[in-house]
Amino acid sequence: MFVILVIHLVLGIGIIGAGRLLGRMAFLVAAVAPLVTVAWALTQTGAVLDGEPVSESYTWVAGLDLNIDLRFDAFSLVMVTLVSGIGLLICLYSLGYFTSDEPGLARLAGVLTLFAGAMLGVVFADHLIALFIFWELTSVTSYLLIGNDDKNPRARAAALQAIFITGAGGLVLLAGLIMIGQTAGTYQISALLADPPSGTVVNVALILVLIGAFTKSAQAPFSSWLPAAMVAPTPVSAYLHSATMVKAGVYLVARLAPVFAMQGNWRLVVLSVGAITMVIGGLRALRQNDLKLLLAYGTVSQLGFMMLLFGAGEYHIAEAGVVLILAHAAFKAALFMVVGIVDHGTGTRDIRSLHGFDKSWRPVQIVALISAASMAGIPPLFGFVGKEKALDGYLEHGDFVGTTVLLVAIVVASMLTFAYSARFVLGMFGVFGSPDRDVISRSAQTPSASFLAPAGLLAVATVVFGLAPGLLNRLVEAATVALYPGSHPKALHLWAGFNEALLLSAVVIAGGVVLTLLRTQVALAQRRGSEAIRFLPTADQSVLGILRAISATARRVTATVQNGSLPIYIAIILLTLTMVPLTGFARDLDEFPQFIETPAHAAFVALIIAAALGASIVRHRIAAALMLGAVGYSMAGLYVTQGAPDLALTQFSIETLSTVLFVLVLRFLPRSWRHHAPAIAAPMRIAVSAAVGVAIFVFALSASGARSQVSGPQMSDVMVENSLPKGKGHNVVNVILVDFRGWDTLGEVTVLLVAAAGAVSLARAGRRRNDTEAPVFEEIVDDEADTSQTSAVSR
Amino acid sequence: MTDSTRDEPDVQRADPRMLILDTSIKVLFPSILVLAVYFLFAGHNRPGGGFVGGLMVGAALALRYVSGGAEAVRTTFRLPAHVLLGTGLFIAAATAFVPLLFGESILEHGDIEFDLPVFHHVKVTSALPFDVGVAIVVIGLILMAFAAFGDERSDQPGAEDDGSDNQRAKLWVRR
Numbered sequence: 001m002f003v004i005l006v007i008h009l010v011l012g013i014g015i016i017g018a019g020r021l022l023g024r025m026a027f028l029v030a031a032v033a034p035l036v037t038v039a040w041a042l043t044q045t046g047a048v049l050d051g052e053p054v055s056e057s058y059t060w061v062a063g064l065d066l067n068i069d070l071r072f073d074a075f076s077l078v079m080v081t082l083v084s085g086i087g088l089l090i091c092l093y094s095l096g097y098f099t100s101d102e103p104g105l106a107r108l109a110g111v112l113t114l115f116a117g118a119m120l121g122v123v124f125a126d127h128l129i130a131l132f133i134f135w136e137l138t139s140v141t142s143y144l145l146i147g148n149d150d151k152n153p154r155a156r157a158a159a160l161q162a163i164f165i166t167g168a169g170g171l172v173l174l175a176g177l178i179m180i181g182q183t184a185g186t187y188q189i190s191a192l193l194a195d196p197p198s199g200t201v202v203n204v205a206l207i208l209v210l211i212g213a214f215t216k217s218a219q220a221p222f223s224s225w226l227p228a229a230m231v232a233p234t235p236v237s238a239y240l241h242s243a244t245m246v247k248a249g250v251y252l253v254a255r256l257a258p259v260f261a262m263q264g265n266w267r268l269v270v271l272s273v274g275a276i277t278m279v280i281g282g283l284r285a286l287r288q289n290d291l292k293l294l295l296a297y298g299t300v301s302q303l304g305f306m307m308l309l310f311g312a313g314e315y316h317i318a319e320a321g322v323v324l325i326l327a328h329a330a331f332k333a334a335l336f337m338v339v340g341i342v343d344h345g346t347g348t349r350d351i352r353s354l355h356g357f358d359k360s361w362r363p364v365q366i367v368a369l370i371s372a373a374s375m376a377g378i379p380p381l382f383g384f385v386g387k388e389k390a391l392d393g394y395l396e397h398g399d400f401v402g403t404t405v406l407l408v409a410i411v412v413a414s415m416l417t418f419a420y421s422a423r424f425v426l427g428m429f430g431v432f433g434s435p436d437r438d439v440i441s442r443s444a445q446t447p448s449a450s451f452l453a454p455a456g457l458l459a460v461a462t463v464v465f466g467l468a469p470g471l472l473n474r475l476v477e478a479a480t481v482a483l484y485p486g487s488h489p490k491a492l493h494l495w496a497g498f499n500e501a502l503l504l505s506a507v508v509i510a511g512g513v514v515l516t517l518l519r520t521q522v523a524l525a526q527r528r529g530s531e532a533i534r535f536l537p538t539a540d541q542s543v544l545g546i547l548r549a550i551s552a553t554a555r556r557v558t559a560t561v562q563n564g565s566l567p568i569y570i571a572i573i574l575l576t577l578t579m580v581p582l583t584g585f586a587r588d589l590d591e592f593p594q595f596i597e598t599p600a601h602a603a604f605v606a607l608i609i610a611a612a613l614g615a616s617i618v619r620h621r622i623a624a625a626l627m628l629g630a631v632g633y634s635m636a637g638l639y640v641t642q643g644a645p646d647l648a649l650t651q652f653s654i655e656t657l658s659t660v661l662f663v664l665v666l667r668f669l670p671r672s673w674r675h676h677a678p679a680i681a682a683p684m685r686i687a688v689s690a691a692v693g694v695a696i697f698v699f700a701l702s703a704s705g706a707r708s709q710v711s712g713p714q715m716s717d718v719m720v721e722n723s724l725p726k727g728k729g730h731n732v733v734n735v736i737l738v739d740f741r742g743w744d745t746l747g748e749v750t751v752l753l754v755a756a757a758g759a760v761s762l763a764r765a766g767r768r769r770n771d772t773e774a775p776v777f778e779e780i781v782d783d784e785a786d787t788s789q790t791s792a793v794s795r
Numbered sequence: 796m797t798d799s800t801r802d803e804p805d806v807q808r809a810d811p812r813m814l815i816l817d818t819s820i821k822v823l824f825p826s827i828l829v830l831a832v833y834f835l836f837a838g839h840n841r842p843g844g845g846f847v848g849g850l851m852v853g854a855a856l857a858l859r860y861v862s863g864g865a866e867a868v869r870t871t872f873r874l875p876a877h878v879l880l881g882t883g884l885f886i887a888a889a890t891a892f893v894p895l896l897f898g899e900s901i902l903e904h905g906d907i908e909f910d911l912p913v914f915h916h917v918k919v920t921s922a923l924p925f926d927v928g929v930a931i932v933v934i935g936l937i938l939m940a941f942a943a944f945g946d947e948r949s950d951q952p953g954a955e956d957d958g959s960d961n962q963r964a965k966l967w968v969r970r
Contacts, residue, residue, distance in 0.1 A: 649847045653847060653854055661944070664945055731841055734838045734844040737844060737846070738839075738845070746891050749928070749932045752880075753880050753935075756940070757877075759939065759943055760942070763944055
């Protein structure tokens with residue numbers, strides 16, 4: 001499994017690196033990765049379906065118990081079918097969708113491959129932290145894919161919104177995962193599920209994990225990023241934002257629900273959020289004129305449905321979830337591909353502009369019809385099998401609080417699903433086309449057979465698995481058992497006899513037909529409804545508001561903390577540096593050493609004090625710099641009297657040079673200080689200086705005191721003794737510099753280099769005035785404001 | 796103090812004291828360089844070392860700057876400052892890591908002893924190249940500082956300041 005992830009990584013980077021060389025064929029190269037994955041998965045299928053998961057483990061950071069634990073069981077197989085199976089079809093579809101001169105094509109294909117690898121990582125991961133890292137990698141690659149058209153401000157804004165929401169959710173998720181891992185004492189998911197932790201901490205952690213899952217799977221109120229992400233090229237939308245990435249949250253909920261559904265508020269949270277999302281998504285989808293946005297809101301609704309099925313923690317219902325995941329991937333990916341084909345041929349996705357397709361478009365319309373019918377839950381298609389199973393699960397096995405409410409929500413949302421599926425089909429057949437619009441579809445180029453083939457294949461699968469759901473019995477059963485060990489799921493049937501579920505299905509279809517027939521009245525009612533709640537902020541406005549608030553707060557904090565006054569910065573740095581450790585050092589002071597050993601000491605110290613005072617009194621900068629130089633020279637003299645010629649020599653040279661350099665820089669400043677409005681009053685400055693002086697005094701005393709308190713051989717003696725035999729030198733100071741503490745010297749030399757580069761850059765920066773400034777965050781936010789107005793994202 | 800010469804290039808300034816300074820610097824500059832080399836080589840056994848050697852060269856360069864301005868400093872070393880910085884760091888780092896190739900630990904030093912005609916018995920340790928690297932980095936740093944701040948160009952920051960405050964060249968020499 002690890003090898004497969006590495007293949008994705010290498011291939012992805014390779015494709016990006018190859019750049020324009022490959023052109024459209026980049027997708028053919030990219031198809032290798034899912035092909036290998038599918039082939040590998042097929043070799044494992046036998047064992048996995050028999051309930052023997054494949055495991056691999058690689059130590060990553062041993063000290064932190066961080067492993068890359070990978071596990072492949074039947075539920076992972078379902079997900080891999082999605083990630084790599086759909087991935088393969090998307091690669092083939094992209095060959096027809098893109099032209100070779102599309103900008104950023106190689107990057108798109110490469111990042112798509114990287115995303116597939118990250119998504120497989122999420123599915124394979126058996127370690128909470130590894131799962132989190134792959135999870136975030138899918139967010140990052142999704143960000144790059146949405147914003148692939150980097151010249152388009154709408155794409156950039158949508159990408160930013162997506163990573164803002166999923167990234168924030170990811171952080172919440174991380175907190176939850178760590179709390180669970182710490183409580184359980186293990187981060188290995190399989191071990192965790194075998195012996196689940198419990199308690200208040202876990203209950204809180206579960207809510208955090210759910211918030212993470214909700215953001216990723218676009219649940220209310222975090223769903224706004226998914227419709228906005230539809231600016232991405234259609235293959236990306238079909239792959240990431242319907243078939244795979246948005247199912248990561250569902251996947252996590254499915255993994256955890258079997259043991260955690262009964263704990264805390266799990267069911268209340270998941271089921272209410274899922275139900276609300278399912279209904280709101282359906283309502284919104286019904287209002288869209290853009291086929292792609294219609295599908296996006298439909299995806300939001302279906303994701304809510306999946307949350308309802310997997311979140312309940314009941315294996316009969318989860319089995320329906322497994323079927324729905326597969327069915328949804330088949331019909332939704334096919335529908336997205338159809339939208340891409342329409343967009344490609346006509347240049348529009350607006351149903352009001354589509355009518356008058358000629359006969360050559362019939363196959364496309366048939367694929368759309370089959371897939372949309374499956375989405376609506378019409379027999380004998382795959383989607384119907386899933387919906388029947390779900391209704392049956394809730395009717396027969398929903399033995400927890402609120403089942404009836406949820407059942408009503410499912411039925412209502414399914415009616416809406418029927419209605420927006422019908423809207424999609426009617427749109428495809430040109431029913432909404434209005435005469436006053438340009439009829440583009442008539443001149444539309446007929447799609448080639450190879451362009452339609454991937455969608456056609458999915459439509460065939462929808463029909464075959466609808467007519468003979470028994471083909472999938474073994475996979476669905478094994479996947480359910482993998483989630484719920486020891487369970488006995490029922491077999492899949494197209495026809496399960498006359499029962500309540502069938503009755504409800506009939507009600508759904510009847511309701512859907514009514515909604516479709518009365519679509520004008522429904523649209524009117526919806527418009528009235530949305531006008532009635534206009535005073536509420538939309539999801540887009542809320543996101544924007546949060547972004548604005550963050551940037552406003554940041555600006556205020558920066559203005560307070562970084563007020564631009566150098567004296568205040570220096571005061572804060574010095575006070576922190578000295579006051580924090582001072583308390584600790586002061587405790588070690590017991591006796592004062594003899595301060596004056598020779599008369600020369602007194603003389604030099606007097607010089608130092610006089611020059612230092614002088615430096616702070618004189619009004620001319622140059623004079624002050626010379627005074628500071630005098631302090632340094634006197635220090636050098638002090639070193640000489642202490643028998644440290646090396647130090648003295650160094651100090652002497654440094655003082656000379658720094659004085660010259662001081663003068664170099666001071667030429668550019670006014671000659672003297674003029675305190676029009678000093679940032680810090682004089683008494684304050686004197687207090688800070690005094691505090692720093694006292695602190696340094698205490699440090700020096702306690703440092704020399706600490707040396708004599710150490711038992712055993714003195715460090716300095718050891719160094720002097722070893723200087724000749726080990727360091728091959730008589731000058732112990734130099735031996736320390738180049739040998740005993742050679743690492744430090746090497747580091748210091750490197751710092752010198754960095755400092756030199758920094759000084760030169762600063763000096764040059766002053767000469768370069770009129771450069772274009774980097775974009776400010778506010779501009780990006782404003783970009784987004786424009787987008788929210790134009791992107792037809794209504795309430 | 797009035798500044799009658801501020802618009803002339805400094806190299807040509809006719810200042811009586813500059814003559815003495817220039818002449819002394821001509822004598823001093825090579826002597827200081829020799830002293831710096833001595834400090835560099837003697838460092839392992841007597842006061843001195845790479846830092847001090849490099850700083851000495853820097854002090855000599857400062858003298859050149861005083862007499863001839865930034866141009867004099869620039870012509871002293873043909874190599875650009877950043878090349879010196881990189882070379883120095885490379886030499887020091889290479890000396891540090893070479894022992895690894897022989898299975899020793901980092902910065903482990905070896906020595907060779909031999910006899911030379913003038914210097915008689917000579918002992919060279921591998922600490923010497925390390926010190927040389929350090930010295931070159933220090934020289935590079937100083938050269939870079941002169942290059943960055945020593946220029947007399949008028950597009951420098953603060954150059955358009957109020958005239959009385961803008962004593963541009965060698966103010967400190969005449970104080």
